[in-house]
Amino acid sequence: MAITYTSGEQVEVYRFSLPATILIPLIAVFIQAWLPLRFHFFTIFDLPLLVVIGFATARRNPLAGLVTGGLIGILQDALTHQPIGLYGISKTVVGFGASSLGIKLDVENIGARFLLTIFFYVVHEVVYFMIARGLVGLRMAWSWPHELLSGVANALLGVLVFMLLDRVKQRT
Amino acid sequence: MDVLGRYRNLIVLVGVLFAQVLGLAVQVRRTTDSEPTRLIRVWAVGAVTPLEKALVWTQTSSRNIWHNYFYLRGVRAENRSLKAQIERMSLEQVRISQDADQARRLQALLAFKEQFISQTMAAQVIGSSGSELSRSVYIDKGESDGIKPDMAVITADGIVGKVLRVYGSTALVLLIDDQTSGVGAILDKARLQGILRGTPSGEVMLEKVMSDETVPAGELVLTSGGDGIFPKGLLVGRVTKVSQGSELFLNIRVRPAADLSRLEEVLVVTKTDERQAEPDHAGTARAIDILAERLPTVPPKPENAEKGAVPGTVAPGAVSPTTVAPTKVAPTNVAPTTVAPTTTGSPTKPKAAPPAASASSGAPAARKTESSVSSPGAGSGTSTGTPASATGTAAAKASTKPVKAAVQPQPKPQPAGQDSPH
Numbered sequence: 001m002a003i004t005y006t007s008g009e010q011v012e013v014y015r016f017s018l019p020a021t022i023l024i025p026l027i028a029v030f031i032q033a034w035l036p037l038r039f040h041f042f043t044i045f046d047l048p049l050l051v052v053i054g055f056a057t058a059r060r061n062p063l064a065g066l067v068t069g070g071l072i073g074i075l076q077d078a079l080t081h082q083p084i085g086l087y088g089i090s091k092t093v094v095g096f097g098a099s100s101l102g103i104k105l106d107v108e109n110i111g112a113r114f115l116l117t118i119f120f121y122v123v124h125e126v127v128y129f130m131i132a133r134g135l136v137g138l139r140m141a142w143s144w145p146h147e148l149l150s151g152v153a154n155a156l157l158g159v160l161v162f163m164l165l166d167r168v169k170q171r172t
Numbered sequence: 173m174d175v176l177g178r179y180r181n182l183i184v185l186v187g188v189l190f191a192q193v194l195g196l197a198v199q200v201r202r203t204t205d206s207e208p209t210r211l212i213r214v215w216a217v218g219a220v221t222p223l224e225k226a227l228v229w230t231q232t233s234s235r236n237i238w239h240n241y242f243y244l245r246g247v248r249a250e251n252r253s254l255k256a257q258i259e260r261m262s263l264e265q266v267r268i269s270q271d272a273d274q275a276r277r278l279q280a281l282l283a284f285k286e287q288f289i290s291q292t293m294a295a296q297v298i299g300s301s302g303s304e305l306s307r308s309v310y311i312d313k314g315e316s317d318g319i320k321p322d323m324a325v326i327t328a329d330g331i332v333g334k335v336l337r338v339y340g341s342t343a344l345v346l347l348i349d350d351q352t353s354g355v356g357a358i359l360d361k362a363r364l365q366g367i368l369r370g371t372p373s374g375e376v377m378l379e380k381v382m383s384d385e386t387v388p389a390g391e392l393v394l395t396s397g398g399d400g401i402f403p404k405g406l407l408v409g410r411v412t413k414v415s416q417g418s419e420l421f422l423n424i425r426v427r428p429a430a431d432l433s434r435l436e437e438v439l440v441v442t443k444t445d446e447r448q449a450e451p452d453h454a455g456t457a458r459a460i461d462i463l464a465e466r467l468p469t470v471p472p473k474p475e476n477a478e479k480g481a482v483p484g485t486v487a488p489g490a491v492s493p494t495t496v497a498p499t500k501v502a503p504t505n506v507a508p509t510t511v512a513p514t515t516t517g518s519p520t521k522p523k524a525a526p527p528a529a530s531a532s533s534g535a536p537a538a539r540k541t542e543s544s545v546s547s548p549g550a551g552s553g554t555s556t557g558t559p560a561s562a563t564g565t566a567a568a569k570a571s572t573k574p575v576k577a578a579v580q581p582q583p584k585p586q587p588a589g590q591d592s593p594h
Contacts, residue, residue, distance in 0.1 A: 030223050032302035033310075040433040043304050062181040070188055078216030079299075080306030081336050081346055084209045085196035087303075089189055096185050135193070136200055138305065139351055140372050 014058040014169040024168070025051055025072045033079055044150045046121070048072045050158045052091050053120050054165040056098035057107040065102075069095020083136055090127040094120045110159055117158035121151040214339060217310070221342045224299040225312055232296070289403055291443035292326075293317065297435045298342070307350035307370060308333070309435060314341040322401055324441040330407040330429030331355065331395060332438050343440075347432050348408070349376050356398030357408050357426075362387055365396050368408060368426065376409065378424035385422065387414045393426050403444050 016024070028051040035042045052072050056065035073091030077084040098120055106112055125147050132138040176183065199209060295311035313319050315338045323335040325345045333353065337344040346353050349370035357368040357378055364385055366378040378393060391411045397404030409428040417423035 026219060026223075029302070030220050030299075033220060033299040034224050034227065036300050036302060037297060037309070037435070043302075063184055066181075066185055066188055070192070074212065075216050075219075076302065078209070078213045079220060079310075080301040080303045081308050081344060081350075081352070082303075082306050083196050083199035084212060085192045085199070086305075089192045089196070092185070092188055092192065096181070100181075131193075131196070132305065135196055138372070140305070 013060050013172050015172050016055065016058070016169055020168045021055075021068075024055075024165070025068075025075065029072070029075050029079070032076070044153055045157055046124070046154060047157075047161070048076050048087075049091065049094065049121065049124055050117065050154060050161045051165075052095050053098045053117060053158065054162050056095045057102035057113075057116070057162075058165065058169050060099055060102040062096050062099045065095035065097075065099030066092050067095070069093070082132075082138070086128060086131055086136065089131055090124045093127050094124050097123065113159055113162050114155045117155035118148075118151040121154045122147060125150075213337070217339050217342060217344075221298060221310055221339075224310065225342075228296060228298045228312070288445045289441050289443075290445045291441075292439040293319070293442050295319075295325075295343075295438055295440055297438060301344075304374070305351075305372065307347045307353075307374060307432075308336065309345050309347065310342050311345055311438060311440070312342060313440060314339050314343045316341055318442055319343045319440055320442075324402045324406075324444075325438050326402075326406060326441060327430045327435070327438055329431070330409060331402055332430050332432065332435065334401050335440065345438070348428060349374050349432055354399065355402060355408065356396040357393050358396040359387060359411070360392035360394055362391065365398065366424070368393070376426045376428055378411070378426050379421060381422045381424055383416055383420055383422050387411060387422060387424055389414060403441070 025048065028047040032042075032045070032047045052065075052069045055068050059065060059068075069091035070088050073086075073088035074084055076087040076091075080086075098116070101107075101116065105116070107116060129140055129142055133140050195209075293313060295313040297309050298312050299310040301308045301310075311319075311325075319335055319338050321335050321338055325332045325334060331348060333345045333347040333350075335343050336346040347370070348355055348368060351370045351372050353368075353370055355368040356365070358365045359378075359381075362385065364381050364387065366381040368376060368378055370376055381387065389411050393408040393411060395402040395404055395406040395408060407429045409426045409430075411424055412427045413423075413425040415423045
């Protein structure tokens with residue numbers, strides 16, 4: 001369960017094939033848009049965010065992480081009626097952070113993934129909250145219990161998503 | 173150069189974030205209708221909605237095949253139950269139709285203009301925005317189907333939202349529980365108007381109702397028509413909680429009548445008409461006919477009845493109800509309880525009822541009084557129920573309605589269980 005420190009030499013970098021790079025985020029956004037219609041509770045999950053974290057920690061490249069995060073976020077924004085950039089900025093930050101941290105930590109461990117997902121979920125929500133409230137002027141209420149609970153739920157789902165991503169990632 | 177190389181990732185991050193913040197600021201500041209992000213949205217919607225459409229189509233088709241061809245258990249019983257329901261509703265329709273006609277007459281008197289939903293289009297909900305802060309759904313109808321922004325979206329239960337953005341074959345519908353939506357609403361009994369808004373947590377609140385007003389929980393909330401999107405009188409929901417809000421207004425929580433979390437099919441109001449209300453004679457006649465079918469017909473007039481008619485009396489079936497003497501008609505044709513109010517004449521009934529009105533509408537006595545009210549100059553009724561007055565004869569001659577219609581007048585049609593003993 002412990003997050004272990006790894007040296008640069010031990011870090012393994014993975015990559016994803018082009019179809020996987022395009023289709024996985026698309027499927028994640030699609031499921032995120034479609035499933036809440038049938039199962040309303042699914043709105044507490046942020047599947048695209050889990051994909052961003054999964055891609056970023058596997059690639060361990062901050063530039064790739066922020067670009068992936070930004071693009072997936074913008075795709076998610078485009079489906080809402082809010083201005084484009086809310087999810088884009090939040091996921092850019094998360095993509096960059098997750099890939100930077102992925103270099104320093106052993107993210108193959110389930111416990112590490114679980115904690116990392118909770119951490120980045122909260123980071124994502126904080127950034128989103130600040131932009132939505134400060135820049136866009138949306139009325140929003142912050143609730144720590146709700147955010148932490150959602151973070152745990154996302155982390156549980158995240159562990160499963162990362163296991164699926166492990167199957168399609170390729171060692172460089 | 174070393175510094176640039178060392179902090180390259182950070183510099184790129186700052187650059188990307190700066191660009192996005194700038195783009196966001198431009199979108200927020202922009203007040204015109206033109207959307208700078210339209211292209212991105214079209215691409216995103218074009219990438220995601222075909223999958224959603226395909227999935228919803230597959231789901232609907234398989235469900236239809238199962239329900240329409242295989243799972244037919246209980247269909248006969250359901251059919252019987254539905255037939256009984258239609259029977260009950262036909263009678264209910266008679267009553268409602270008469271009430272509606274009465275309302276239309278009064279509205280016509282007041283030169284009242286109202287909006288009617290004249291055309292709707294059924295659409296299937298195929299997806300959502302996927303965000304808690306954007307309570308909106310996608311439907312499978314778009315520009316190619318004639319959908320336009322700001323069209324109202326409803327279900328049989330109540331209002332749902334309005335069309336916000338339109339794409340080629342899909343459209344984005346903003347739900348009423350979104351915090352950026354606003355619907356003009358009115359409380360059904362209290363007749364207090366307010367604005368219906370969503371909250372960040374997804375609740376629906378009725379705002380701008382003064383705190384010195386009394387609003388009971390359970391009261392219905394309807395659209396007021398003031399927003400120019402929803403026609404007046406559509407069901408919104410029911411008040412669930414009322415509390416003292418900040419400043420001068422009440423906090424009124426409303427539970428939407430339509431289940432916004434489980435939307436499958438909706439109706440888009442593609443056309444509304446604004447017209448002045450007019451009495452609907454055709455509708456009334458149909459309603460009367462429905463009731464008449466359930467009542468015994470009056471026997472045909474005897475050949476010698478007209479010849480042998482004594483001045484001061486009227487042969488049954490040849491007269492308008494306004495002039496029929498109860499003593500002559502009641503025993504043979506209709507029950508005294510139903511005819512008496514009509515034939516004896518109410519104090520407000522005009523002495524000379526316009527023959528055209530009685531002939532064209534064939535309306536029951538209660539409405540006959542109203543139609544005479546609607547005729548300026550008819551004056552207040554002074555009829556005393558004098559048998560076979562000269563005007564009564566004239567009315568009888570003018571009447572082109574068959575006998576059945578002439579003696580149909582019923583103060584109020586009764587529900588199925590309270591039919592006339594005939």
